[in-house]
Amino acid sequence: MSQPESGGLSGRNCRADASASAHEHDEVLLQRNGPLACIILNRPKALNALTHDMIRSIAAALTEWADDDAVQTVLLTGSGDRALCAGGDIVSIYRDARTDPDENARFWADEYTLNAQIKRYPKPFVALMDRIVLGGGVGLSGHASHRVVTERTKLGMPETTIGFVPDVGGTYLYTRTPGELGTHLALTAATMTGADAIALGLADSFIDSARLESLVDDLKRMPAAAAITQLASPAPPAPLLTERVWIDECYAGADLPTIIGRLQQSPVSVARDAAKSILAKSPTAVTVTLEALRRARALDTLEDVLEQEYRVSLRMVAGHDVIEGIRAQVVDKDRNPSWQPSTLTAVSDADVQAHFAPLGERELRLPRAVTTDREHQPTERKATA
Structure with missing residues (x-):
């Protein structure tokens, strides 16, 4: 059996004993070490991108x-030294959209169900959000009870870049971040630092990457909250917070052309750059994204939002732009997508609203758990071991 790439935590810290059932060539390693159960995403060459089988394996475990x-504690980490998880396997989404569209529906139904399962998990769930954490990686870690970031964390939702x-x-x-910071990040597909993630409520604790191995060792012998507390340090200043004034001013409201106009007219050069970034993306994707954010802000629970996202995803x-965006970014790599429609003004309100219409028998209906202290907003919750 091959060893995981060096630089990750799985080879030294999360290995189970000789009775372990996991094989190191599996896409997910499920290991036990005393009271600590480990989920190790194991596709390092693909930045641990999620496949459907990986989602099923994690949910079953x-x-x-x-x-x-x-x-007593569950730990999520990734193999290799580049990423926790860079998102879903979008090449599979591209292929299935062309050959088996129902598979994408099954994939998202299982993935979103897993996201809700993590949010409601009855035991401490520790996510090591080290290095790259994008898209589906945020779904696995951002709803955990104990979310640890480092000075190397690069976190974001890049979906609008591929027309999604x-x-x-x-x-x-993103709708539970301070002000309009989440709106800015969602529309531009920008990433944030670990310090940003804490300030915005997407993470809880900052631990220097050099101390992660010690954290995993401590998780084998003490409650999660205690292990994290003794190694955590104050997070550095969050760069995004210094941008909040112009972000809040420019991104207020639900009219995207107005938002773009404010960004273009701003005296802040970064704001004008944000306008260029948004205008380069799929007009349909960014317009639907803004509507999704405004609607999500009014929904009470993660389950409500996931069910809405399922409608929109399908x-x-x-449509046209997701397949075209993946083609341009990942398949042909020409970075020159041809969006349809090609302008914001050509995206009608009726087209946008149609993305949110009920699916009838195809609706995703997630179970609702009894409300606990984990129902608190990300910035408020204080999970305990």
Whole structure:
């Protein structure tokens, strides 16, 4: 069996004993070490991008461990030294949209169900959000009870770059950030630092990357909250907070052309750059994204938002721009997508609203759990081990 790439945590810290059932060539390694159960995303060459089988494996393991009294803490990490998870496997989404559209529906139904499962998990769930954490990686980690970032964290929702809309609960997380910071990040597909993630409510604790191995060792012998507290340090200043004045001024409201106009007329050069970034993206994707954010802000629970995102995801992938965006960015890599329609003014309100229409029998209906202290907004919740 091959060893995971060097630089990750899985090879030294999360390895189970000789009785472990996981094989190191599997896409997900499920390992036990005393009271600590580890989920190790194991596609390092693909930046641990998620496949459908990986989602099913994680969900099944979490279900089993929830009823196992020997498991006290669950840890999520990734193999290799480049990413926790760079998102879903978009090449598979591209292929399935052309050959088996129902598979994308099944993929998102299982992924969003897993996101909700993580949010409601009855045991401490520690996510090591080190290095690249994008898209589906945010869905796995951003809803955890204990979210740890480092000085190397690079986190974001890049969906509008490929003509898609933030999902996996991304519109839930981004609408619960201070002011309009989440709106800016969603529309531009910009990334944030670990310090930003804490300031915006997408993470809880800052630990220097050099201390992560010590954290994993401590998780084997003490409650999660205590292990994190003794190694955490104050987060550095959050760069995004210094931009909040112009962001709040420019992104207020639900009319995208007005937002673009404010950005273009701003005396702040970064604001004008944001306008250029948004205008380079799919007009349909950014317009639907803004509507999704405004609607998500009014929804109470993650489940409500995930069900909305499911409607939007199915409508988006059935259209033109998602497939074209993946083609341009990942398949042909010409970075020259041909969006249809090609301008914001050509995207009608009726077209936007159609993305949110009920799906009838195809609706995603997530179970609702009894409300606990984990229902608090990300910036308020104080999970305990």
